[in-house]
Amino acid sequence: MSTAITDAPAKKKLSPRRRAQRIRWTQYALLVAFVIAFALGADWGQIQSVFFRSDLVKATLTEGLPNAFKNTLVYTAGAFVLGLLLGTVLALMRLSSVGPYRWISTAWIEFFRGLPAIVVFIAFSLLPLAFEGLVIPYDPYGTVWVALGLVASAYMAETIRAGIQAVPPGQIEAARSLGMPAGVATRKIILPQAFRIITPPLTNEVILLVKDSSLVYVLGLSAAGYELTKYGRDLASSNANLTPLVVAGFCYLVITLPLSYVVRRMEARQKKER
Amino acid sequence: MSSSATHRGAAVVEVTDLHKSFGSNHVLRGLDATIRQGEVVCVIGPSGSGKSTFLRCINLLEQPTSGSIKVGGEEVTDPDCDIDAIRRNMGMVFQQFNLFPHLSVLDNCTVAQTTVLKRGKEEAETKARDNLEKVGLSDKADAYPAQLSGGQQQRVAIARALSMDPKLMLFDEPTSALDPELVGDVLSVMRRLATEGMTMFVVTHEMAFAREVADRVIFMDGGSIVEEGVPSQVIGSPTEERTRVFLQRVLDPTHVDPGAEDEAHAERHRAAAAAAGSTPGVPLDPQR
Numbered sequence: 357m358s359t360a361i362t363d364a365p366a367k368k369k370l371s372p373r374r375r376a377q378r379i380r381w382t383q384y385a386l387l388v389a390f391v392i393a394f395a396l397g398a399d400w401g402q403i404q405s406v407f408f409r410s411d412l413v414k415a416t417l418t419e420g421l422p423n424a425f426k427n428t429l430v431y432t433a434g435a436f437v438l439g440l441l442l443g444t445v446l447a448l449m450r451l452s453s454v455g456p457y458r459w460i461s462t463a464w465i466e467f468f469r470g471l472p473a474i475v476v477f478i479a480f481s482l483l484p485l486a487f488e489g490l491v492i493p494y495d496p497y498g499t500v501w502v503a504l505g506l507v508a509s510a511y512m513a514e515t516i517r518a519g520i521q522a523v524p525p526g527q528i529e530a531a532r533s534l535g536m537p538a539g540v541a542t543r544k545i546i547l548p549q550a551f552r553i554i555t556p557p558l559t560n561e562v563i564l565l566v567k568d569s570s571l572v573y574v575l576g577l578s579a580a581g582y583e584l585t586k587y588g589r590d591l592a593s594s595n596a597n598l599t600p601l602v603v604a605g606f607c608y609l610v611i612t613l614p615l616s617y618v619v620r621r622m623e624a625r626q627k628k629e630r
Numbered sequence: 631m632s633s634s635a636t637h638r639g640a641a642v643v644e645v646t647d648l649h650k651s652f653g654s655n656h657v658l659r660g661l662d663a664t665i666r667q668g669e670v671v672c673v674i675g676p677s678g679s680g681k682s683t684f685l686r687c688i689n690l691l692e693q694p695t696s697g698s699i700k701v702g703g704e705e706v707t708d709p710d711c712d713i714d715a716i717r718r719n720m721g722m723v724f725q726q727f728n729l730f731p732h733l734s735v736l737d738n739c740t741v742a743q744t745t746v747l748k749r750g751k752e753e754a755e756t757k758a759r760d761n762l763e764k765v766g767l768s769d770k771a772d773a774y775p776a777q778l779s780g781g782q783q784q785r786v787a788i789a790r791a792l793s794m795d796p797k798l799m800l801f802d803e804p805t806s807a808l809d810p811e812l813v814g815d816v817l818s819v820m821r822r823l824a825t826e827g828m829t830m831f832v833v834t835h836e837m838a839f840a841r842e843v844a845d846r847v848i849f850m851d852g853g854s855i856v857e858e859g860v861p862s863q864v865i866g867s868p869t870e871e872r873t874r875v876f877l878q879r880v881l882d883p884t885h886v887d888p889g890a891e892d893e894a895h896a897e898r899h900r901a902a903a904a905a906a907g908s909t910p911g912v913p914l915d916p917q918r
Contacts (some may be wrong), residue, residue, distance in 0.1 A: 524728075526724060526726055526728040527728060527730065529691055529722075529724070529728065530722070530724065530728035530729075530730070530787075531730075531742075532691070532714075532717065533689055533691065533717055533720075533721075533722035533791075534717065534718070534722075534741075534742035534746065534790070534791070534794060535714045535715065535717040535718030535742060535746045535747075535794065536714070536742055536745060536746055537714050537746075540745050540746070544741055544745060545730055545741075548732050549730075549731065549732050552732060
Protein backbone atom coordinates (compact mmCIF):
# COMPACT_ATOMS: atom_id res chain seq x y z
CA MET A 357 0.00 0.00 0.00
CA SER A 358 2.67 2.43 0.98
CA THR A 359 5.16 1.49 -1.64
CA ALA A 360 4.13 3.79 -4.44
CA ILE A 361 5.63 7.02 -3.15
CA THR A 362 8.64 6.01 -1.12
CA ASP A 363 9.95 3.23 -3.38
CA ALA A 364 10.39 1.05 -0.28
CA PRO A 365 13.44 -1.15 0.29
CA ALA A 366 12.96 -4.89 -0.06
CA LYS A 367 13.53 -5.53 3.66
CA LYS A 368 10.33 -4.93 5.60
CA LYS A 369 10.88 -2.11 8.08
CA LEU A 370 8.48 -0.81 10.70
CA SER A 371 7.01 2.53 9.85
CA PRO A 372 7.94 5.27 12.35
CA ARG A 373 4.46 5.32 13.76
CA ARG A 374 4.38 1.56 14.24
CA ARG A 375 7.74 1.72 15.94
CA ALA A 376 6.58 4.50 18.28
CA GLN A 377 3.51 2.43 19.12
CA ARG A 378 5.64 -0.59 19.96
CA ILE A 379 7.92 1.47 22.20
CA ARG A 380 4.91 2.86 24.01
CA TRP A 381 3.55 -0.63 24.72
CA THR A 382 6.94 -1.71 26.04
CA GLN A 383 6.88 1.20 28.46
CA TYR A 384 3.42 0.29 29.74
CA ALA A 385 4.48 -3.32 30.22
CA LEU A 386 7.57 -2.26 32.15
CA LEU A 387 5.54 -0.04 34.43
CA VAL A 388 2.99 -2.73 35.20
CA ALA A 389 5.74 -5.23 35.95
CA PHE A 390 7.42 -2.78 38.29
CA VAL A 391 4.23 -1.98 40.21
CA ILE A 392 3.41 -5.66 40.66
CA ALA A 393 6.90 -6.44 41.89
CA PHE A 394 6.71 -3.55 44.36
CA ALA A 395 3.25 -4.51 45.63
CA LEU A 396 4.30 -8.11 46.19
CA GLY A 397 7.77 -7.44 47.54
CA ALA A 398 7.14 -4.57 49.97
CA ASP A 399 6.61 -5.17 53.68
CA TRP A 400 3.39 -3.18 54.02
CA GLY A 401 3.07 -3.66 57.73
CA GLN A 402 6.52 -2.29 58.33
CA ILE A 403 5.93 0.66 56.00
CA GLN A 404 2.74 1.53 57.78
CA SER A 405 4.25 1.36 61.25
CA VAL A 406 7.22 3.54 60.28
CA PHE A 407 5.49 6.19 58.21
CA PHE A 408 1.82 6.14 59.17
CA ARG A 409 1.45 4.96 62.80
CA SER A 410 -2.09 5.98 63.65
CA ASP A 411 -1.55 6.84 67.34
CA LEU A 412 1.40 9.04 66.40
CA VAL A 413 -0.60 10.71 63.66
CA LYS A 414 -3.18 11.62 66.25
CA ALA A 415 -0.55 12.80 68.75
CA THR A 416 1.19 14.93 66.12
CA LEU A 417 -2.02 16.50 64.96
CA THR A 418 -3.24 17.44 68.42
CA GLU A 419 -0.09 18.43 70.28
CA GLY A 420 1.61 21.43 68.75
CA LEU A 421 0.68 21.13 65.12
CA PRO A 422 -1.78 24.03 64.89
CA ASN A 423 0.81 26.31 66.42
CA ALA A 424 3.57 25.05 64.15
CA PHE A 425 1.32 25.38 61.13
CA LYS A 426 0.43 28.92 62.11
CA ASN A 427 4.11 29.76 62.64
CA THR A 428 5.06 28.52 59.19
CA LEU A 429 2.34 30.69 57.69
CA VAL A 430 3.25 33.74 59.74
CA TYR A 431 6.97 33.39 59.01
CA THR A 432 6.28 33.05 55.31
CA ALA A 433 3.76 35.88 55.12
CA GLY A 434 5.98 38.34 56.99
CA ALA A 435 9.04 37.42 54.96
CA PHE A 436 7.00 37.75 51.77
CA VAL A 437 5.80 41.25 52.63
CA LEU A 438 9.29 42.35 53.60
CA GLY A 439 10.84 40.68 50.56
CA LEU A 440 8.29 42.27 48.27
CA LEU A 441 8.84 45.80 49.60
CA LEU A 442 12.60 45.44 49.64
CA GLY A 443 12.58 43.64 46.30
CA THR A 444 10.59 46.43 44.64
CA VAL A 445 13.03 49.03 45.93
CA LEU A 446 15.98 46.90 44.78
CA ALA A 447 14.42 46.36 41.34
CA LEU A 448 13.85 50.10 40.89
CA MET A 449 17.41 50.74 42.04
CA ARG A 450 18.66 48.14 39.59
CA LEU A 451 16.96 50.06 36.78
CA SER A 452 17.95 53.48 38.08
CA SER A 453 19.89 55.93 35.99
CA VAL A 454 22.09 56.61 39.01
CA GLY A 455 25.07 54.28 38.71
CA PRO A 456 25.81 53.69 42.41
CA TYR A 457 22.18 52.63 43.02
CA ARG A 458 22.56 50.03 40.31
CA TRP A 459 25.83 48.78 41.78
CA ILE A 460 24.49 48.55 45.31
CA SER A 461 21.39 46.66 44.32
CA THR A 462 23.32 44.35 41.98
CA ALA A 463 25.79 43.56 44.74
CA TRP A 464 22.96 42.93 47.21
CA ILE A 465 21.07 40.66 44.83
CA GLU A 466 24.12 38.66 43.81
CA PHE A 467 25.23 38.32 47.43
CA PHE A 468 21.96 37.00 48.83
CA ARG A 469 21.18 34.87 45.79
CA GLY A 470 24.63 33.36 45.84
CA LEU A 471 24.58 32.35 49.50
CA PRO A 472 22.73 29.29 50.76
CA ALA A 473 19.78 30.53 52.80
CA ILE A 474 20.93 28.50 55.77
CA VAL A 475 24.22 30.44 55.92
CA VAL A 476 22.22 33.66 56.24
CA PHE A 477 20.14 32.13 59.03
CA ILE A 478 23.22 30.90 60.90
CA ALA A 479 24.69 34.38 60.60
CA PHE A 480 21.48 35.82 62.05
CA SER A 481 21.52 33.36 64.92
CA LEU A 482 25.00 34.62 65.80
CA LEU A 483 24.22 38.32 65.40
CA PRO A 484 23.14 38.91 69.01
CA LEU A 485 26.42 37.33 70.11
CA ALA A 486 28.50 39.48 67.81
CA PHE A 487 26.65 42.71 68.51
CA GLU A 488 26.02 42.88 72.19
CA GLY A 489 22.71 44.40 73.10
CA LEU A 490 21.28 44.02 69.60
CA VAL A 491 17.59 43.32 69.86
CA ILE A 492 15.41 42.62 66.86
CA PRO A 493 11.82 43.43 67.83
CA TYR A 494 8.88 41.00 67.77
CA ASP A 495 11.04 38.06 68.80
CA PRO A 496 11.03 35.42 67.41
CA TYR A 497 9.04 36.66 64.44
CA GLY A 498 11.16 39.73 63.81
CA THR A 499 14.37 37.77 63.41
CA VAL A 500 12.79 35.20 61.12
CA TRP A 501 11.09 37.84 59.02
CA VAL A 502 14.29 39.81 58.55
CA ALA A 503 16.46 36.78 57.79
CA LEU A 504 13.98 35.13 55.45
CA GLY A 505 12.93 38.48 53.97
CA LEU A 506 16.52 39.37 53.07
CA VAL A 507 16.92 36.16 51.14
CA ALA A 508 13.51 36.59 49.52
CA SER A 509 14.20 40.20 48.54
CA ALA A 510 17.10 39.20 46.32
CA TYR A 511 15.05 36.66 44.38
CA MET A 512 12.00 38.88 44.18
CA ALA A 513 14.03 41.88 43.01
CA GLU A 514 15.08 39.93 39.94
CA THR A 515 11.53 38.79 39.28
CA ILE A 516 10.16 42.31 39.66
CA ARG A 517 12.89 43.76 37.46
CA ALA A 518 12.02 41.28 34.74
CA GLY A 519 8.36 42.25 35.12
CA ILE A 520 9.08 45.95 34.81
CA GLN A 521 11.18 45.33 31.72
CA ALA A 522 8.42 43.20 30.23
CA VAL A 523 6.10 46.22 30.13
CA PRO A 524 6.31 47.51 26.55
CA PRO A 525 8.31 50.76 26.21
CA GLY A 526 5.31 52.31 24.45
CA GLN A 527 3.54 52.34 27.81
CA ILE A 528 6.04 54.67 29.44
CA GLU A 529 6.10 56.80 26.29
CA ALA A 530 2.33 57.12 26.35
CA ALA A 531 2.34 58.00 30.03
CA ARG A 532 5.09 60.59 29.67
CA SER A 533 3.41 62.04 26.57
CA LEU A 534 0.38 62.76 28.73
CA GLY A 535 2.62 64.88 30.92
CA MET A 536 3.05 62.38 33.74
CA PRO A 537 6.32 62.81 35.62
CA ALA A 538 8.48 59.67 35.70
CA GLY A 539 7.43 58.80 39.27
CA VAL A 540 3.71 59.00 38.54
CA ALA A 541 4.13 57.00 35.34
CA THR A 542 5.99 54.32 37.27
CA ARG A 543 3.38 54.09 40.02
CA LYS A 544 0.23 54.38 37.92
CA ILE A 545 1.20 52.70 34.68
CA ILE A 546 4.35 50.60 34.90
CA LEU A 547 4.20 48.88 38.29
CA PRO A 548 0.53 47.78 38.07
CA GLN A 549 1.27 46.11 34.75
CA ALA A 550 4.57 44.68 35.94
CA PHE A 551 2.91 43.09 38.97
CA ARG A 552 0.22 41.59 36.80
CA ILE A 553 2.88 40.00 34.67
CA ILE A 554 4.82 38.65 37.63
CA THR A 555 1.97 37.38 39.79
CA PRO A 556 2.58 33.77 38.71
CA PRO A 557 6.37 33.81 39.27
CA LEU A 558 5.84 35.74 42.47
CA THR A 559 3.47 33.06 43.72
CA ASN A 560 6.18 30.55 42.95
CA GLU A 561 8.45 32.63 45.18
CA VAL A 562 5.90 32.21 47.95
CA ILE A 563 6.05 28.45 47.51
CA LEU A 564 9.83 28.57 47.78
CA LEU A 565 9.52 30.75 50.87
CA VAL A 566 7.15 28.29 52.52
CA LYS A 567 9.80 25.64 52.06
CA ASP A 568 12.72 27.87 53.01
CA SER A 569 10.94 28.71 56.25
CA SER A 570 11.85 25.15 57.32
CA LEU A 571 15.44 26.32 57.68
CA VAL A 572 14.81 28.86 60.40
CA TYR A 573 15.27 26.20 63.10
CA VAL A 574 18.96 27.16 63.05
CA LEU A 575 17.97 30.47 64.63
CA GLY A 576 17.43 28.54 67.86
CA LEU A 577 13.75 29.16 68.46
CA SER A 578 11.85 28.31 71.59
CA ALA A 579 9.09 25.68 71.40
CA ALA A 580 6.43 28.34 70.88
CA GLY A 581 8.28 29.47 67.77
CA TYR A 582 8.64 26.03 66.17
CA GLU A 583 7.47 25.73 62.62
CA LEU A 584 6.33 22.55 60.91
CA THR A 585 9.70 20.99 60.16
CA LYS A 586 11.27 21.56 63.55
CA TYR A 587 8.12 20.38 65.27
CA GLY A 588 7.80 17.23 63.15
CA ARG A 589 11.48 16.45 63.40
CA ASP A 590 11.60 16.72 67.20
CA LEU A 591 8.60 14.48 67.59
CA ALA A 592 10.02 12.04 65.06
CA SER A 593 13.32 11.70 66.86
CA SER A 594 11.80 11.44 70.33
CA ASN A 595 9.50 8.64 69.09
CA ALA A 596 12.10 7.04 66.82
CA ASN A 597 9.41 7.01 64.13
CA LEU A 598 8.95 8.97 60.94
CA THR A 599 5.19 9.48 61.24
CA PRO A 600 5.32 13.04 62.70
CA LEU A 601 7.62 14.15 59.88
CA VAL A 602 5.26 12.66 57.34
CA VAL A 603 2.39 14.59 58.89
CA ALA A 604 4.45 17.79 58.80
CA GLY A 605 5.30 17.10 55.20
CA PHE A 606 1.63 16.75 54.33
CA CYS A 607 0.99 20.11 55.95
CA TYR A 608 3.46 21.70 53.52
CA LEU A 609 1.60 20.13 50.64
CA VAL A 610 -1.66 21.52 52.01
CA ILE A 611 -0.11 24.98 51.62
CA THR A 612 1.88 24.57 48.44
CA LEU A 613 -0.39 22.47 46.23
CA PRO A 614 -3.24 25.01 46.12
CA LEU A 615 -0.68 27.71 45.40
CA SER A 616 0.82 25.87 42.47
CA TYR A 617 -2.69 25.17 41.21
CA VAL A 618 -3.40 28.91 41.35
CA VAL A 619 -0.17 29.62 39.49
CA ARG A 620 -1.11 27.19 36.73
CA ARG A 621 -4.52 28.79 36.41
CA MET A 622 -3.04 32.28 36.20
CA GLU A 623 -0.47 31.23 33.64
CA ALA A 624 -3.15 29.62 31.51
CA ARG A 625 -5.23 32.77 31.68
CA GLN A 626 -2.29 35.00 30.74
CA LYS A 627 -1.54 32.77 27.79
CA LYS A 628 -5.12 33.11 26.64
CA GLU A 629 -5.08 36.89 26.98
CA ARG A 630 -2.01 37.21 24.82
CA MET B 631 12.74 78.03 4.92
CA SER B 632 9.22 78.12 6.29
CA SER B 633 7.45 79.17 3.16
CA SER B 634 4.14 78.47 4.80
CA ALA B 635 1.25 78.97 2.48
CA THR B 636 -1.35 79.63 5.14
CA HIS B 637 -0.40 81.92 7.97
CA ARG B 638 -3.33 81.18 10.21
CA GLY B 639 -1.94 82.29 13.51
CA ALA B 640 0.98 82.46 15.87
CA ALA B 641 3.69 79.81 15.64
CA VAL B 642 2.99 76.93 18.03
CA VAL B 643 6.09 74.96 17.17
CA GLU B 644 9.27 76.34 15.67
CA VAL B 645 11.99 73.92 14.66
CA THR B 646 15.37 75.23 13.58
CA ASP B 647 18.29 73.21 12.23
CA LEU B 648 17.22 70.00 13.99
CA HIS B 649 19.73 67.16 13.89
CA LYS B 650 19.36 63.69 15.35
CA SER B 651 21.79 60.79 15.23
CA PHE B 652 21.44 57.29 16.59
CA GLY B 653 25.07 56.38 17.01
CA SER B 654 26.66 56.86 13.61
CA ASN B 655 23.25 56.88 11.91
CA HIS B 656 22.45 60.48 11.03
CA VAL B 657 18.64 60.34 10.93
CA LEU B 658 17.68 64.01 10.83
CA ARG B 659 19.94 66.34 8.87
CA GLY B 660 18.98 69.89 9.71
CA LEU B 661 15.22 70.37 9.68
CA ASP B 662 13.47 73.73 9.79
CA ALA B 663 9.71 73.90 10.20
CA THR B 664 6.97 75.93 11.77
CA ILE B 665 3.54 74.80 12.88
CA ARG B 666 1.05 77.61 13.32
CA GLN B 667 -2.06 77.87 15.44
CA GLY B 668 -4.96 76.00 13.86
CA GLU B 669 -2.86 74.51 11.11
CA VAL B 670 -2.89 70.87 9.96
CA VAL B 671 0.55 69.82 8.78
CA CYS B 672 1.06 66.39 7.25
CA VAL B 673 4.48 64.84 6.91
CA ILE B 674 4.86 62.27 4.16
CA GLY B 675 7.84 60.38 2.85
CA PRO B 676 9.31 56.92 2.41
CA SER B 677 9.90 54.73 5.45
CA GLY B 678 13.23 55.47 7.08
CA SER B 679 13.10 59.08 6.01
CA GLY B 680 13.01 60.29 9.63
CA LYS B 681 9.37 61.44 9.76
CA SER B 682 8.55 59.69 13.02
CA THR B 683 11.82 60.71 14.63
CA PHE B 684 11.06 64.29 13.67
CA LEU B 685 7.65 64.09 15.33
CA ARG B 686 9.01 62.35 18.42
CA CYS B 687 11.62 65.07 18.87
CA ILE B 688 8.89 67.68 19.20
CA ASN B 689 7.64 66.26 22.51
CA LEU B 690 11.12 65.09 23.38
CA LEU B 691 10.44 61.35 23.23
CA GLU B 692 13.68 61.51 21.29
CA GLN B 693 16.43 63.81 22.49
CA PRO B 694 17.67 65.90 19.53
CA THR B 695 21.39 65.84 18.90
CA SER B 696 21.45 69.53 18.07
CA GLY B 697 19.17 72.31 16.96
CA SER B 698 16.31 74.18 18.51
CA ILE B 699 12.66 73.25 19.10
CA LYS B 700 10.44 75.95 20.51
CA VAL B 701 6.95 75.01 21.65
CA GLY B 702 4.82 78.00 22.56
CA GLY B 703 8.00 80.03 22.66
CA GLU B 704 9.73 77.68 25.13
CA GLU B 705 12.89 75.87 24.14
CA VAL B 706 12.19 72.19 24.91
CA THR B 707 15.82 71.13 24.57
CA ASP B 708 16.74 73.51 27.40
CA PRO B 709 17.36 71.43 30.58
CA ASP B 710 15.52 74.11 32.58
CA CYS B 711 12.33 73.65 30.60
CA ASP B 712 9.50 71.76 32.32
CA ILE B 713 8.92 69.13 29.67
CA ASP B 714 6.00 67.59 31.57
CA ALA B 715 4.15 70.91 31.44
CA ILE B 716 4.77 71.18 27.71
CA ARG B 717 3.69 67.60 27.08
CA ARG B 718 0.44 68.28 28.94
CA ASN B 719 -0.46 70.73 26.19
CA MET B 720 0.53 68.38 23.43
CA GLY B 721 -1.52 65.27 22.68
CA MET B 722 0.28 62.31 21.18
CA VAL B 723 -1.25 59.45 19.21
CA PHE B 724 0.96 56.45 18.51
CA GLN B 725 1.02 53.97 15.68
CA GLN B 726 0.58 51.12 18.18
CA PHE B 727 -2.13 52.95 20.23
CA ASN B 728 -0.31 52.31 23.53
CA LEU B 729 -3.48 52.28 25.59
CA PHE B 730 -3.01 51.24 29.20
CA PRO B 731 -4.24 47.63 29.18
CA HIS B 732 -4.81 47.45 32.95
CA LEU B 733 -7.24 50.38 32.91
CA SER B 734 -10.74 50.61 31.49
CA VAL B 735 -11.37 52.90 28.55
CA LEU B 736 -12.75 55.53 30.89
CA ASP B 737 -9.78 55.27 33.26
CA ASN B 738 -7.40 55.51 30.32
CA CYS B 739 -8.94 58.90 29.66
CA THR B 740 -8.99 60.07 33.27
CA VAL B 741 -5.74 58.80 34.80
CA ALA B 742 -3.61 61.68 33.53
CA GLN B 743 -6.32 64.24 34.22
CA THR B 744 -6.52 63.30 37.88
CA THR B 745 -2.81 62.71 38.51
CA VAL B 746 -1.31 65.47 36.37
CA LEU B 747 -3.96 68.15 36.05
CA LYS B 748 -5.33 67.41 39.56
CA ARG B 749 -8.88 67.44 38.27
CA GLY B 750 -11.57 65.94 40.45
CA LYS B 751 -12.88 62.49 39.60
CA GLU B 752 -16.23 63.79 38.44
CA GLU B 753 -14.83 66.54 36.28
CA ALA B 754 -12.32 64.15 34.73
CA GLU B 755 -15.01 61.57 33.95
CA THR B 756 -17.29 64.15 32.37
CA LYS B 757 -14.44 65.34 30.20
CA ALA B 758 -13.53 61.76 29.30
CA ARG B 759 -17.10 60.85 28.39
CA ASP B 760 -17.41 63.96 26.24
CA ASN B 761 -14.34 62.98 24.29
CA LEU B 762 -15.38 59.34 24.00
CA GLU B 763 -18.66 60.60 22.60
CA LYS B 764 -16.70 62.69 20.14
CA VAL B 765 -14.84 59.66 18.81
CA GLY B 766 -18.05 57.65 18.76
CA LEU B 767 -17.25 55.26 21.60
CA SER B 768 -19.33 56.46 24.52
CA ASP B 769 -20.77 52.95 24.86
CA LYS B 770 -17.31 51.45 25.41
CA ALA B 771 -16.38 53.48 28.49
CA ASP B 772 -16.31 50.43 30.75
CA ALA B 773 -14.59 48.10 28.30
CA TYR B 774 -10.92 47.23 28.49
CA PRO B 775 -8.56 47.94 25.58
CA ALA B 776 -8.09 44.24 24.79
CA GLN B 777 -11.82 43.97 24.07
CA LEU B 778 -11.68 46.63 21.35
CA SER B 779 -10.70 46.47 17.70
CA GLY B 780 -7.61 48.32 16.53
CA GLY B 781 -9.65 51.16 15.13
CA GLN B 782 -11.59 51.53 18.36
CA GLN B 783 -8.38 51.45 20.39
CA GLN B 784 -6.90 54.19 18.27
CA ARG B 785 -10.00 56.33 18.71
CA VAL B 786 -9.79 55.81 22.48
CA ALA B 787 -6.16 56.90 22.25
CA ILE B 788 -7.32 60.10 20.53
CA ALA B 789 -9.97 60.65 23.22
CA ARG B 790 -7.34 60.06 25.89
CA ALA B 791 -5.09 62.72 24.38
CA LEU B 792 -7.97 65.15 23.89
CA SER B 793 -9.01 64.79 27.53
CA MET B 794 -5.94 66.80 28.50
CA ASP B 795 -7.25 69.75 26.45
CA PRO B 796 -4.11 69.93 24.33
CA LYS B 797 -3.26 72.92 22.19
CA LEU B 798 -1.56 70.69 19.64
CA MET B 799 -2.01 67.08 18.57
CA LEU B 800 0.81 64.92 17.27
CA PHE B 801 -0.12 61.84 15.23
CA ASP B 802 2.58 59.26 14.53
CA GLU B 803 1.26 57.14 11.66
CA PRO B 804 -2.06 56.66 13.44
CA THR B 805 -3.56 54.31 10.84
CA SER B 806 -0.51 52.28 9.85
CA ALA B 807 -1.21 49.43 12.28
CA LEU B 808 -4.88 49.15 11.36
CA ASP B 809 -6.71 46.73 9.13
CA PRO B 810 -7.75 48.61 5.98
CA GLU B 811 -11.45 48.58 6.79
CA LEU B 812 -10.82 50.25 10.16
CA VAL B 813 -8.77 53.15 8.81
CA GLY B 814 -11.78 55.21 7.78
CA ASP B 815 -13.23 55.63 11.27
CA VAL B 816 -9.97 56.96 12.66
CA LEU B 817 -9.44 59.31 9.73
CA SER B 818 -12.94 60.72 10.03
CA VAL B 819 -12.34 61.47 13.71
CA MET B 820 -9.14 63.25 12.73
CA ARG B 821 -10.89 65.09 9.93
CA ARG B 822 -13.48 66.34 12.38
CA LEU B 823 -10.78 67.49 14.78
CA ALA B 824 -9.21 69.45 11.96
CA THR B 825 -12.44 71.19 11.06
CA GLU B 826 -12.88 72.13 14.71
CA GLY B 827 -9.65 74.07 14.43
CA MET B 828 -7.25 71.76 16.29
CA THR B 829 -3.59 72.32 15.46
CA MET B 830 -2.35 69.01 14.13
CA PHE B 831 0.99 67.55 13.11
CA VAL B 832 0.44 64.26 11.33
CA VAL B 833 2.96 61.75 10.06
CA THR B 834 0.98 59.64 7.63
CA HIS B 835 0.90 57.42 4.59
CA GLU B 836 -2.70 58.36 3.81
CA MET B 837 -2.25 60.57 0.78
CA ALA B 838 -5.97 61.13 0.32
CA PHE B 839 -6.22 62.37 3.89
CA ALA B 840 -3.21 64.66 3.50
CA ARG B 841 -4.52 66.06 0.26
CA GLU B 842 -7.96 66.72 1.66
CA VAL B 843 -7.30 67.84 5.23
CA ALA B 844 -3.80 69.27 5.40
CA ASP B 845 -3.12 72.96 5.14
CA ARG B 846 0.46 72.14 4.39
CA VAL B 847 2.36 69.00 3.39
CA ILE B 848 6.00 68.34 4.15
CA PHE B 849 7.78 65.72 2.08
CA MET B 850 10.81 64.22 3.79
CA ASP B 851 13.47 61.95 2.39
CA GLY B 852 16.84 60.92 3.78
CA GLY B 853 16.42 62.97 6.95
CA SER B 854 15.77 66.29 5.22
CA ILE B 855 12.74 68.23 4.11
CA VAL B 856 12.71 67.96 0.34
CA GLU B 857 9.54 69.85 -0.46
CA GLU B 858 6.92 71.73 1.45
CA GLY B 859 3.74 73.54 0.53
CA VAL B 860 -0.01 73.27 0.08
CA PRO B 861 -1.21 69.74 -0.73
CA SER B 862 -2.35 70.58 -4.23
CA GLN B 863 1.20 71.61 -5.01
CA VAL B 864 3.27 68.98 -3.13
CA ILE B 865 0.99 66.03 -3.89
CA GLY B 866 -0.69 67.43 -6.99
CA SER B 867 2.26 68.79 -8.93
CA PRO B 868 5.52 68.21 -7.07
CA THR B 869 8.55 70.09 -8.28
CA GLU B 870 11.19 67.75 -6.87
CA GLU B 871 12.07 64.51 -8.63
CA ARG B 872 12.28 62.56 -5.36
CA THR B 873 8.77 63.63 -4.41
CA ARG B 874 7.47 62.58 -7.82
CA VAL B 875 9.07 59.13 -7.60
CA PHE B 876 7.71 58.59 -4.09
CA LEU B 877 4.20 59.71 -4.93
CA GLN B 878 4.10 57.57 -8.02
CA ARG B 879 4.99 54.52 -5.96
CA VAL B 880 2.44 55.29 -3.27
CA LEU B 881 -0.45 56.40 -5.43
CA ASP B 882 -0.06 53.69 -8.06
CA PRO B 883 1.64 50.73 -6.38
CA THR B 884 0.82 48.34 -9.21
CA HIS B 885 2.66 50.46 -11.72
CA VAL B 886 6.06 49.11 -12.65
CA ASP B 887 8.19 50.92 -15.15
CA PRO B 888 8.61 48.86 -18.32
CA GLY B 889 12.32 48.16 -18.11
CA ALA B 890 12.04 46.75 -14.63
CA GLU B 891 9.09 44.64 -15.62
CA ASP B 892 10.98 42.92 -18.43
CA GLU B 893 13.84 42.24 -16.08
CA ALA B 894 11.53 40.79 -13.41
CA HIS B 895 9.78 38.64 -15.97
CA ALA B 896 13.02 37.19 -17.25
CA GLU B 897 14.15 36.58 -13.69
CA ARG B 898 10.99 34.60 -12.91
CA HIS B 899 11.50 32.46 -15.98
CA ARG B 900 15.07 31.69 -15.08
CA ALA B 901 14.05 30.74 -11.53
CA ALA B 902 11.24 28.51 -12.76
CA ALA B 903 13.52 26.78 -15.22
CA ALA B 904 16.16 26.21 -12.56
CA ALA B 905 13.61 24.77 -10.15
CA ALA B 906 12.23 22.45 -12.79
CA GLY B 907 15.68 21.24 -13.77
CA SER B 908 16.93 20.32 -10.33
CA THR B 909 13.99 18.34 -8.96
CA PRO B 910 12.34 16.43 -11.74
CA GLY B 911 10.06 14.36 -9.50
CA VAL B 912 7.15 15.45 -7.38
CA PRO B 913 8.23 18.61 -5.58
CA LEU B 914 5.77 17.92 -2.79
CA ASP B 915 7.10 17.64 0.71
CA PRO B 916 5.94 14.21 1.97
CA GLN B 917 5.85 15.55 5.53
CA ARG B 918 2.95 17.80 4.72
